[in-house]
Amino acid sequence: MADYTFSTLSPIDFENMVRDLIQSERSIRLESFKSGKDDGIDFRCSKCNDSILIVQAKHYSGTNFRRLLADLKIKEKPKIDKLKPNKYLIATSVSLSPANKETIRSALFPHIKVTEDIYGREDLNNLLGLFPDIERQHFKLWLSGTSILEEVLHSRILNQTRIALQDISDKAQLYVVNNSFGHALQVLKDHNYVIIAGIPGIGKTTLAKMLVLHYLRADYDFINVSYDIEEAYSIPDRKRPRVYLYDDFLGRTSLEEKLRKNEDHRLISFINSVMKTKTAKLILTTREYILHQAQATYEMLNSPIFNKPQCIVDLSQYTQPIRAQILYNHLYFSRLPSKYVEEIVRQETYLKIIDHKNYSPRIVEYMTDPMWVSPSEASEYPGIFIRNLNKPFLIWEQAFNSHLSSMAREMLIVLGTLPKEVFVEDLKLSTNSFILNKGMEFSEREFRRALSELQGNFIVLSQDFGNDIVAFHNPSVQDFIENYFDKNPEQYSLMLQAACFFEQVKWACTKIPKIMYVRKLQHEIETSLKNTFSVKPCAVIIYSSDNIGKTTYKDRDWLKYEYRLKFIASLCSEKEFAYIKIIFREMLCNMAKDKASYDLSPCDLYALVEHVLLLNNFEEINTFLLSAKESLFRKAYWITDVTYIIKLMKLQPHIFQPYDRDRILSTIQHIVCLHLDEDDAQSLQNDLSELREINDIYGFDLRNEIDKVTYLLSCAEEKSEQESDNYTSSYNDDRKGDFMSKDSIRDMYLTLLR
Structure with a gap:
């Protein structure tokens, strides 16, 4: 039997769960009423054998029986x-003994005649076991189980994901289901991966984490990729x-920040592998404007792989009832x-907040954190909330100018x-330098004090095998720091x-306002590139330190x-940075002498070749090109890789x-025989398109390979139509339309007066 504490449910969530359980257990339909003052009625059934049945739900966080x-x-x-x-039925999140129930029955007699009409925490857990569809529907309660988290941590979660799991648990109690959740689930069912895009602060990461929670419930392992898609490759398959x-x-x-790290090809390769498997789901998030930039700039990203599986999160999905419940x-x-x-x-400031033009879940999250209100009187808090909505920055x-010491500010920069x-x-x-x-x-001592000062609101500290790790609390802090650099351009030079690390130089080169400052900073850029x-x-x-990815x-x-x-x-290809071609030529010459091959993906290596060919008087050009050719042959695993050769x-x-044409043909035949997934229709469609392009444009006779892939594609499409996802769920958001009256909202918020 489940052992939920219901601590992740708000009173509204708890009421909805009780309603669903009692309706299912007693095969009745209960009338629901607006949140707020209930006059003793949460739900009512007036057609129960010509009598009136009333249900009252009592949800307490950490309250004992005496309070109830x-x-x-x-x-x-x-x-x-x-x-x-x-x-009269009473349902409560408080644990009840037989004696407790008898005491309640006596206190409320004659309205409650039998203790079976009293549902304590254990009774509700029992009903959730009897009605698993309801348990699945109210997925937020899953992480309130006292035994479930331990089970997950010890069996289904890889070591580095534990901190991420705790964050998911924290987010679950705040989340309000909306249309984007069901849409994203359907995309994952159809494609095995989803790209969640939207403006900053709209709730992309929260939605992604709730999807993770869904699959944890379905007994999936969870891998949190924090920096590079190679992290996903590095964890061995545990079957x-x-x-x-x-x-x-x-x-x-x-x-x-990412694509200059040349991750695009490796990412698409990983997506292709996920598409071809029945045992993996990939959830990606990005800001929508960055996704559009990527698709406009990089041909590889402007393809069906990045268009079909999108789930755009926008404010239209936050209807007034959803905004009200999030707050x-x-x-x-x-x-x-x-x-x-x-x-x-x-x-009644909640009415202004809910309807504010700058409403976003992130601002709501910040403004309900004690840090932002501690210096102010309670009566001033509503005004502070509205001012920050008017000017989110x-x-x-x-906080940066008023709450932090100078040392903490330097560290954050x-x-x-x-x-x-x-x-x-x-x-x-880096801070010391x-x-x-x-x-x-x-x-x-000053460094540790500043670190402690930033922790919680600006940064997150974690530990791994004795190593302390630091990261921003969320992307909006980094937004602020980048804006700070733009307002104070002298900071780029400093x-x-x-700079102690190459990543810092790379960051600066992508952020510096090019027309104004790149030339002025020529000496600093050249020196820092060489030094780092x-x-x-x-x-x-x-x-991973073992063969199964557990450690x-x-x-x-x-x-x-x-x-x-x-x-x-x-x-070098950018006009403003033309002066660093000399540095590039020196570094490339040294590498051409020291190495016979290049450890780049085919896509990245071909791009490097294009840049090298723009250089004049490069003595090692033939050696470099021959090494690049052989590296491309060795790394050709997908049909796409062959196109670069x-x-x-x-x-x-x-x-x-002349024999290289035969090598190309042999490579394609090898890929078609061994590297195609006969079950994945979308992947096969991509392979077929590329084969036809090579056949028609580049003059290779690939008729046999095209026929084979065409046949495999037809079989995969037929099979796909017959199959259905083995784990699907429907989630109710319990909205009463897209609008709530002021009275209904007012009644809901009055329950916060405790």
């Missing part, structure tokens, strides 16, 4: 006496279904002193130039002069000179021999 009994005697008994129902979450997969605040949940579960919540209710600006997650020791090294460059210094090119990365990624750890990413060289090459042959025919 007192409320029933003092508050509810007079109401029941006035209503005079034929039958169990998996759900992968890759939040902000195109970068937290800009396109260049209600945040106030109900917040750590705010009760007097602040009461002022929101008494001044004030939230971080005020430096963290903005580093990757998503880094070791605290690397943040310390940055402030020394300003003629300042700090002690170990940061480049003090061979420095080990500071980005933290996940590694994982975090460490710095591998140093990959080729990827750094590719980034510098991409800069063919493109190189058309671009530089002199490095190809």
Whole structure:
């Protein structure tokens, strides 16, 4: 039997669950009423054998039996006496013993005649076991189980995902189901992956985490990809279904942040592999404008793979009832002193918040955190809330300028130039270099004090095998830091002069307002590129230390000179950075002498070739091109990979021999025989399109291969139509249309006056 505490449910959530359980157990339909003052009635049935049945739900967080009994005697008994129902049912989240039930029956007699009409926590858990569809429908309660979390942590969650799981648990109690949830689930059913896009702060990550929760409930392993898609590759297959979450997969605040890291090809390869399996789900999130930038800039991303499986989250899905309940949940579960919540209710500020043009779940989350209200009186809190809705940027600006010490501010500025997650020791090294460059210094004690000052609201600290790891609390903090650099451009120069890691230089080169400052910063950019090119990365990624992926750890990413060289090459193609071609040529010459091949994906390697060919007087060009050709042959695993070999042959025919055409044909035949998934229709369609292009445009005779893939595609499509997902659920959002009257909203919020 389940052992739910119901702690993740708000009173409204709890009432809805009780309604569904009693309707199913007693085969009746209960009338539902608006939230708020209930006059002793949460639900009613007036057609139960010509009698009136009333149901009352009592949800308490951490309340004991004495409090429940007192409320029933003092508050509810007079109401029941006035209503005079034929039958009265009470359901509560409080655990009840047989003696407790008998005491309640006696107190409410004659309205409750038998203890079977009293449902305690254990009774509700029993009913959830009897009606699993209802248990599945109210998925938020799943993480309130006392035994379930332990089971998950010990059997189905990989080591690095435990912190992410706790965050999912925290988010579940605040979440309100809307149309985007069902749509995203359907996309995952159809494609095995989904791209959740939307504006900043709209709830993309929260939706993604609720989808993860859905699949955890279906007995999936959970892998949280924090930095690079290679983290997903690095975890060995345990022969169990998996759900992968890759939040902000195109970068937290800009396109260049990820794609200049050349992750696009590896990502598409991973998506292709997920599409071809029946045991994996991939959930990706990104800001919508970054997705559009990527599709406009990179041909590989402007394809059906990135168009069909999208789920766009926008404000239209947050109808007035949903906005009202999101704010209600945040106030109900917040750590705010009760007097602040009461002022929101008494001044009816919730009506202005719900209908505000700048409403977003993120602003609601921030403004219900005690940090933002601690210096103010309770009576001022509603006005502060509205001011920050009017000017959302004030939230971080005020805290940055007024709440933080100078040391904490410097540390936050430096963290903005580093990757998503880094070791605290690397943040310390970078911060020390940055402030020394300003003629300042700090002690170990001052550093730790500043770290503690930032923790919770600005940054998140975690630990892995004794290593402290730091990251921003959420992307909006980094948005603020980037805006700070733009308002204070002298900071770019100071940061480049003090840069300890290549990632910092890369960040600056993608953020500096190019027309105004790139030329002015030529010396700093050239020097920092040279100084950091061979420095080990500071980005933290996940590694596996066993053969089954059960034990994982975090460490710095591998140093990959080729990827750094590719980034510098991409800069060379921009007019403002033309002066770094000399540096690029020097570095490429050194690599051509030292290495016989290049550890890049076919897509990235071909792009590097294009950049190299733009250089004049490159002495090692033939050696480089021959090495690139052989590397492309070795790395050809998908049909797409072969197209880059063919493109190189058309671009530089002199490095190809007559037998290379036979090698290309043999490679394609090998891929068609061994690397195609006969069950995945979408993947086969992509393969077929590429084969036809190679056959028609490049003059290879691939008629046999095309016929084979066409046959496999028809079989896969027929099979796909017959199959259905083995785990589907429907979720109710319990909305009464898209509009609530002011009276209905007012009644709901009055329940917050405790």
